[in-house]
Amino acid sequence: MTYHYSVGAQTYQFADLKTVLAKATPARSGDYLAGVAAETYAERMAARVCLAEIPLTTFLEDLIIPYETDEVTRLIVDTHDKQAFAEISHLTVGDFRDWLLSDIADSATLKRVAHGITPEMAAAVSKLMRNQDLILVAKKCHVTTAFRNTIGLPGHISVRLQPNHPTDDMRGIAASMLDGLLYGAGDAVIGINPATDSIPALMDLYCLVDEVINQYEIPTQSCILTHVTNQIQLIERGAPVDLVFQSIAGTEKTNKSFGIDIALLKEAQSAALSLNRGTVGCNVMYFETGQGSALSANANFGVDQQTCEARAYAVARHLSPLLTNTVVGFIGPEYLYDGKQIIRAGLEDHFCGKLLGVPLGCDVCYTNHAEADQDDMDTLMTLLATAGLTFIMGIPGADDIMLNYQTTSFHDVLYLRKVLGLKAAPEFEAWLKKMQIMDANGQVKPIEQAHHMLQNMPKHLLSA
Amino acid sequence: MSNKQQANLAPLNIDPWQQLKSFTRARIAIGRVGSSLPTKEVLDFSLSHAMARDAVHLALDVDALENDIKSQQFSTIRVKSMAPDRASYLLRPDWGRRLHEKSLSDLNNIKTTNPIDFLIVVGDGLSSLAVSRHVAPLLAELSNHLPKEWAASHVVIALQARVAIGDEIGQALNARMVAMLIGERPGLSSPDSLGIYLTYNPKLGLNDANRNCISNVRPEGLQYAAAAKKLVWLAKEAMRLKVSGVALKDESDMQEIGAQTKLS
Numbered sequence: 001m002t003y004h005y006s007v008g009a010q011t012y013q014f015a016d017l018k019t020v021l022a023k024a025t026p027a028r029s030g031d032y033l034a035g036v037a038a039e040t041y042a043e044r045m046a047a048r049v050c051l052a053e054i055p056l057t058t059f060l061e062d063l064i065i066p067y068e069t070d071e072v073t074r075l076i077v078d079t080h081d082k083q084a085f086a087e088i089s090h091l092t093v094g095d096f097r098d099w100l101l102s103d104i105a106d107s108a109t110l111k112r113v114a115h116g117i118t119p120e121m122a123a124a125v126s127k128l129m130r131n132q133d134l135i136l137v138a139k140k141c142h143v144t145t146a147f148r149n150t151i152g153l154p155g156h157i158s159v160r161l162q163p164n165h166p167t168d169d170m171r172g173i174a175a176s177m178l179d180g181l182l183y184g185a186g187d188a189v190i191g192i193n194p195a196t197d198s199i200p201a202l203m204d205l206y207c208l209v210d211e212v213i214n215q216y217e218i219p220t221q222s223c224i225l226t227h228v229t230n231q232i233q234l235i236e237r238g239a240p241v242d243l244v245f246q247s248i249a250g251t252e253k254t255n256k257s258f259g260i261d262i263a264l265l266k267e268a269q270s271a272a273l274s275l276n277r278g279t280v281g282c283n284v285m286y287f288e289t290g291q292g293s294a295l296s297a298n299a300n301f302g303v304d305q306q307t308c309e310a311r312a313y314a315v316a317r318h319l320s321p322l323l324t325n326t327v328v329g330f331i332g333p334e335y336l337y338d339g340k341q342i343i344r345a346g347l348e349d350h351f352c353g354k355l356l357g358v359p360l361g362c363d364v365c366y367t368n369h370a371e372a373d374q375d376d377m378d379t380l381m382t383l384l385a386t387a388g389l390t391f392i393m394g395i396p397g398a399d400d401i402m403l404n405y406q407t408t409s410f411h412d413v414l415y416l417r418k419v420l421g422l423k424a425a426p427e428f429e430a431w432l433k434k435m436q437i438m439d440a441n442g443q444v445k446p447i448e449q450a451h452h453m454l455q456n457m458p459k460h461l462l463s464a
Numbered sequence: 465m466s467n468k469q470q471a472n473l474a475p476l477n478i479d480p481w482q483q484l485k486s487f488t489r490a491r492i493a494i495g496r497v498g499s500s501l502p503t504k505e506v507l508d509f510s511l512s513h514a515m516a517r518d519a520v521h522l523a524l525d526v527d528a529l530e531n532d533i534k535s536q537q538f539s540t541i542r543v544k545s546m547a548p549d550r551a552s553y554l555l556r557p558d559w560g561r562r563l564h565e566k567s568l569s570d571l572n573n574i575k576t577t578n579p580i581d582f583l584i585v586v587g588d589g590l591s592s593l594a595v596s597r598h599v600a601p602l603l604a605e606l607s608n609h610l611p612k613e614w615a616a617s618h619v620v621i622a623l624q625a626r627v628a629i630g631d632e633i634g635q636a637l638n639a640r641m642v643a644m645l646i647g648e649r650p651g652l653s654s655p656d657s658l659g660i661y662l663t664y665n666p667k668l669g670l671n672d673a674n675r676n677c678i679s680n681v682r683p684e685g686l687q688y689a690a691a692a693k694k695l696v697w698l699a700k701e702a703m704r705l706k707v708s709g710v711a712l713k714d715e716s717d718m719q720e721i722g723a724q725t726k727l728s
Binding site: 029033163164165166167169171172173174175176178179182195196197198199200201227229230233256257258259296297298332333334337367368369373374395396397398399400401402403404405406409411414415418443444446447448449451454461 | 477479480481484485487488489490491492493494496498499500501505509510512513516517519520554555556557558590648649650651652653654657671672673676677679680684685686709710713714715716717
């Protein structure tokens with residue numbers, strides 16, 4: 001079906017649904033790179049006017065990537081909850097925006113309809129929304145998950161402690177881990193990006209984090225961000241695996257380029273569940289995503305990068321993750337050119353994830369070849385925390401010395417908690433108070449030399 | 465302490481775990497004012513960012529690199545990608561992954577019918593600094609470890625290059641394996657990280673799942689000797705199993721542990 005809109009003498013034609021979606025998308029370098037972006041400002045607005053008129057039911061009939069050739073499409077269609085959809089099935093995309101912003105769509109209602117919303121519907125409506133709309137609606141969506149603590153409660157923001165080291169040096173990792181814990185970080189997960197994918201070295205990392213968690217009795221979970229097949233092997237070899245990590249994307253072909261499919265993710269989930277290591281819940285998966293991955297794998301099929309990203313959340317949702325992280329500025333300027341594009345993408349991803357019922361956090365970040373700096377990161381993290389972001393990253397001084405990019409620091413989390421009155425996961429906060437890291441008013445305290453954790457360091461640090 | 469003395473003190477909390485800084489170059493124990501970063505840290509960070517930004521745009525000194533490589537007894541071949549300059553390289557990674565037409569025909573002209581077992585390609589990537597500093601010493605280590613029968617005598621230097629261009633080069637030169645040595649995107653504390661990507665049976669259209677990666681090669685990261693040993697271990701395994709990427713697990717450390725146990 002073709003779509004068209006006339007402005008004066010000029011008529012804008014769009015060949016199909018995915019073209020309307022792509023041309024309606026706020027400008028970003030990745031869509032230009034893909035050759036799917038609007039060519040003029042007016043064409044972009046014409047596409048948005050067309051998009052606003054499209055009924056939500058169209059997205060169930062006119063599939064932007066064919067059912068027969070893509071398992072993500074099959075997942076979206078086969079798991080679509082028609083009963084949940086009934087409440088919004090009469091709406092167009094434009095009406096859907098109005099409905100989402102209205103007071104009818106309260107938190108309970110949004111939760112009820114979440115499984116009736118497809119990623120394409122979420123992406124479509126986001127393209128008609130301003131930044132403040134994305135914030136307001138996301139804030140109404142509550143997604144709560146649990147493993148050894150409870151993540152995503154309203155009024156809370158969690159932190160992934162990311163103690164990476166360029167050569168996986170155990171002492172270096174332990175030092176960054178202790179630094180973060182003493183700043184009150186680590187409730188989302190203690191998650192290491194290893195430099196190696198060597199199985200014995202990965203086993204050592206699992207044991208290191210597990211020992212620290214046990215030594216201080218921390219109500220949190222660990223994760224080593226290596227390929228899912230490595231993690232399955234390590235589970236078989238007896239590694240103490242809490243969360244299973246994998247990068248995922250919104251098309252089958254992109255996931256193939258990562259060496260995965262949905263069945264493999266299911267297998268990994270079962271393996272992690274079999275260890276039965278959660279204490280307050282059994283969300284055992286940790287996913288990372290990011291706009292641009294589909295095009296980067298030459299597997300976007302003419303679909304804009306934001307819609308591809310939203311489709312990744314359908315994959316995530318299917319596996320009930322504890323955490324899903326959009327690594328928004330990591331991919332580089334060819335996909336998100338500058339601070340403005342990174343900020344917009346972060347807000348879109350968070351909105352789409354939450355609307356679909358996925359516990360979305362954001363790696364608020366940029367690389368040194370992008371036109372962005374710390375001021376842009378301050379803006380995005382403040383907006384996202386206002387929108388009810390599930391978690392952000394905590395890295396010493398915001399400088400990841402292993403992955404070579406700038407993200408958010410332990411200090412940044414303390415800033416957000418202080419300015420917006422947000423709390424850590426309740427079990428973790430109780431631990432922070434017990435350990436005299438946080439005072440009775442919820443403020444993280446300066447640490448004295450005599451502190452229990454400095455007097456009883458992790459064994460790798462004892463020689464310091 | 466008098467009120468006056470208190471007023472003169474900066475409200476800076478110094479973290480009492482300063483000694484842990486000797487274990488990592490991460491920005492740990494940097495202290496806080498309230499819960500925020502001290503001025504010194506804000507300035508340090510911004511200065512590092514300024515330097516990394518500058519480093520991205522430094523052009524590779526190809527003549528100097530060629531001399532360095534030739535002094536390691538390798539011959540060199542120069543090629544370039546379809547990206548004509550740095551600006552378009554940054555916005556068009558697809559151009560950086562493909563050989564320029566002229567370069568492709570140059571390679572076709574020197575292609576031999578006997579396959580090359582192990583082809584080394586050097587790409588500028590996102591840090592020419594990494595390439596100019598680390599390629600020559602890494603090649604010196606590699607020469608010690610590479611099996612003689614592989615006769616790895618050529619090094620291809622690719623400009624405005626992304627990782628995947630190595631596969632097209634390997635295919636063009638009829639190589640069984642390609643090791644792509646490429647400048648990684650600069651970090652704040654590491655403007656000069658070198659990455660290595662190994663592909664068995666390289667050809668156009670492969671992706672990351674088909675390659676093994678060794679990252680952060682530099683004196684402050686993975687040492688040249690360790691990187692060279694790891695690469696050769698992977699290459700031998702790739703040759704033996706006829707595969708690279710996720711199907712080839714890096715167990716080089718375990719092999720070493722095994723070897724040590726046998727010795728003791």
